[in-house]
Amino acid sequence: MTTLDQTRPAEAGSPPTPPRPLPLRVAVPLAVAAGLALLAAFPPYGWWPLAPVGVAALAAATHRRRVRAGAALGFLTGVALFAPLLAWTNLHTGNLPWVLLSLSQAAYLALLGAATAWVSPLTDRHRAAWPVVTALLWVGQEALRDRTPFGGFPWGRLAFSQGDSPLLRLAALGGAPLVTFATALAGGLLLHLLWRSWRPTAAATWWPVAGLVVLLTVGLAVPVGVRGGGDRITVAIVQGNVPRLGLDFNAQRQAVLDNHVDATLDLARRVTSGEADRPDLVVWPENSSDIDPLRDPAAGARISQAADAVGVPVLVGAVLRGPGPGQVRNAGILWRPGTGPDTDQLYTKRHPVPFAEYVPMRDLARKVSSQVDRVRSDFVPGTEPGVLRTDVAVLGDVICFEVAYDGLVRDTVTGGAQLLVVQTNNATFDESEALQQMAMVRLRAVEHGRDALMASTVGVSGFVSPDGRVDGATGFNTGAVVVRQMRLGDGRTVATRVGVWPEVLLVVAAGLVLAGAAVPRRRRVVPG
Known part of the structure; x- marks a missing residue:
């Protein structure tokens, strides 16, 4: 049996051999557990430390797998997360809208699982980058899910699970994308610490622990509020x-x-x-x-x-x-x-909810469910920000x-x-x-x-x-x-001033990582 802890001995002075992929009988329940851990981080539960745990579990399940296997495991995590997280959508409309929405959101975590598997050869060669790569891929996945299709559906972003976490204060610097990055980075550090713990030396374990401490300390140190106003x-x-x-x-x-x-x-x-x-x-x-x-x-x-x-x-x-x-x-x-x-x-509301306040492709949607005809009139979106002066x-x-x-x-x-x-x-x-x-x-x-x-x-x-x-x-x-x-x-926070740029830079970095992973993949075949 090959597991995360079964690394081959390294020659003196050489980097440790990367962990082999977990057997499927371990990876499958671990992927489901990842989704449930992520779920528990969100309200009404609010156990925010479990968000990094869920990130780490999914990364471990998909690491060094074939891309298709990574996608399947990511999809399992997505279903375990989104089906119960979005259960409130089926209270009065039946199960079909809930199932379709949950599966569509799980598909984005399937892409994340595939991407994690894809970059495995790169992170094997540059092990210290593993936590950062994990965080970049999460931001990239959320950026895509927040915008597609029909304007996206940002429910279930990692950032929204951190209401009682020190990491929430990072929103003042880079908004929700930075909080998601930090939360996923914590998960990557946890996983790296777990992997290093099987080779317990001071040099092997100190920096992931230090990274977690620094991450939480920085979160606590970020000032909140703005100057000006005060009335x-x-x-x-x-x-x-x-x-x-x-x-x-x-x-x-x-x-x-x-x-x-x-x-x-x-x-x-x-x-x-x-x-x-x-x-x-x-x-x-x-x-x-x-x-x-x-x-x-x-x-x-x-x-x-x-x-x-x-x-x-x-x-x-x-x-x-x-x-x-x-x-x-x-x-x-x-x-x-x-x-x-x-x-x-x-x-006037600028982003009406598709299939609730308006029905895109109504004729096609009606073939899926007659429930769409409950929306008898389409809401027209506004064009101006909601700035109201009293x-x-x-x-x-x-x-x-x-x-x-x-x-x-x-x-x-x-x-x-x-x-x-x-x-x-x-x-x-x-x-x-x-x-x-x-x-x-x-x-x-x-x-x-x-x-x-x-x-x-x-x-x-x-x-x-x-x-x-x-x-x-x-x-x-x-x-x-x-x-x-x-x-x-x-006044304005740093996040207000910089706007979308932190997310843009993180997504570009994620794209470069995905492109860079093609080089080591050509040099070796990843087992799966």
Whole structure:
């Protein structure tokens, strides 16, 4: 039997012989265990140290295998990760969308497994580069998955598993790609340490341990927040809840609107009686008014009633009809007391969710599942960043899944946003999905040095400080109003300034590694 620890003795002065590929009876369960370890790193579990463990396990399973075998093992890891991670997608739509989405995401880890196998001869020749190569390949895989197809689906990025890790603070330097790189680098160092441990000498083991210590120390040392701004405003999140969870939440649209109006009226009563601080701004979630308040006088009147009572602007999540027949927009609109909707301060969601808010290739998709016809009107994407100006602050608004996309959030900050706002509707999902989304808000707050909040129809809502800490988190499937002070930020972090460039450089480096691996592969055949 050939295993990771069975290396042939090296001649004096020569580098140790690289480990042989693990037997399949070991590699297959190890690949599955890698996916489960990665899963446990994400909310609702949040065992963040298991993310590097999962990276190490997948790298060990695929190392020195044939490319096809590496792809198959990577696919097993992907299924073990994504099938349970995305289980919230099948709660109300049946199993088919969940299965298709999980398999499509697992395919990207199949590419990662194939790439890891492909570069094995190169890492055998340059063993010290193994951890860095592992990290580069992870960043490359995520960069591809975040963008393809139909704009990509960034759920399950390693960076989003590190909410309580020292590595989260690296987001202030290079955003999510740098956090993913560091997390995967830690996994590569773990694997290298394991391999070196079978030849226990001080020279063999000290540097992987030192690398892990340095990585965590640097993470802890990175400053968070930005200079400038500093003024505080009081913000209220209104989580109105829905009568019942599920896809038919929009059939209850009047009740959902009434819930948010009534909760805001109650807040106004408590402010008047001195039980609560008067907010400077009230934030309602996505879909808080699925009745177009710009075209339905009754809906508009109810929102005006709430804004007038509380005496401050309300950021409303609304579905607006148009601009063309059969088209709708998912929008955030500022509703001012006394004057009503401020259509100059209106953000239209720029990245509608494919197969949920619009159906690409509808005729073909219908042949796969008639469920696509639940989406009766395609949402039209907006074209401008969500920079909304109130009397007291400039808001950076993104809607629901948009918080997962680096550029959509960054555009609001470079456009002048002093606070980050995420309006979302989790009524069709569950608490796990909401917690996973909150983890993304935490990373964005650190990345851009901004106070942030997430306002959900059903939870989880809450406030996030620039060091990633969550305050005032609400329960799931309940009504709540949370009021907190938020600090305005005007400066820019390194990550905000450099934008996409860290990811570009890491992806280019990954491409060079893949190209460079072709040379040693021509010189020898990798067993598998």
